[in-house]
Amino acid sequence: MRKITAGLFISLDGVIGDPQDWHFPYFNDEMGEAVGSQLMTADTLLLGRVTYEGFADAWPARENAGGEDARMAKTLGDARKIVVSHQDLDLPWRNSELLRGDLIEGVKALKAEPGATDIGMSGSPSIVRQLLAAGLLDELHLLVHPIALRHGLRLWDESTPIPLKLLSSKTFTTGVLHLVYTSDDQAPEGGYEQALKHQPTAQ
Template identity: 35%
Template sequence: MRRLIVSSFVSLDGVIEAPMTWASPFFVGENVDHALRALSNVEFFLLGRATYEMFFARWPGTKGPYMDRINGLKKLVASTTLKTVSWNAALIEGDVAEALAALKRQPGGDILKYGVSQLDRTLLSTGLVDEYHLSIVPTWVGQGKRAFDDVGPIDLELVDINRFANGVVTLTYVPRLTSRSANPPTRHEACGSGLSPTACSTCAMPRSWRRFRICAPGCIAIAPA
């Protein structure tokens, strides 16, 4: 199953906004090499509208091993206002969480999202985020949106640390199971049918079964216990 990874630069004072204006001096040498290795198993690049527009304005014409890999990735854009996209991108139609959950169930490479945004609230509440890679940059920014400002309370467990000679430290976290993610919206992951409040419309099994209980061959009912 694919993983969904969220990666972000974070300043010493917690700022994540506009990282290209303050993190770029630290994104050199071994930092770029590490970022390129992190892309080795990535197949999809997930973006919200604002991030898509910001990156699309700068990155398609940029060359080099790292940018060539980024530009070549399939892009998924979560937006209700954009009508068309380019840069090897496709708009996510319908419910973003359901579309990503379906994609994660398929075999293939990981899904990567750059930056912590309001979209993370949805991703976390539905249990879709597998890892956060937060690169702490040794600089003070002074203003701008802070990490998780528009996400809300979050409980993370530190599982890995990568240190770099220029002072950057990349911390890998996994979300702990919380009351927000313990009971995702009722849905039947494989049969794809019915968000009935009482049963799967294909196999007619009650939603009272515990999370991840198989309700029919190939169908996993996710519901409150």
């Protein structure tokens, strides 16, 4: 069974929208390594329509330009790209295909396919939320930036809580936190009476 990992740039107050406007000052070698290990090693990418269209608009041109990011652009271009959308889309970027039918059933089938690497995701917050709720997202990589944006699209919507378990954490020299989570089907429970047992006592 193949793993699915998702990576998102996120602000301290949960904003993920338009990261190109706020996250570049924090991009250093540590973040590059984190992004590379999660996304660039995947031979298959699962992307929502908005993320795909943004990628398809930028990365082929960067590959053709042959600049410093051409290697990353080629890696993304060579990967199999599966796009989630209810619309019939024109998919001009090579190795792109549309995921047909129900998302959950389609992802279950995708995870069952043979493959040498994890399946990578970038952005695509609505798909991330759905896969987490269904227990199909194996790792959620959050690169938490030390900035409160106070407006913009947020990762979490006002819906059913999704308990998560922390797998690893790392602090970059920029103050960015690299947090890796997975679903937690054994999340702790309890109320104030449980917490009361752990209250500090007066000295």
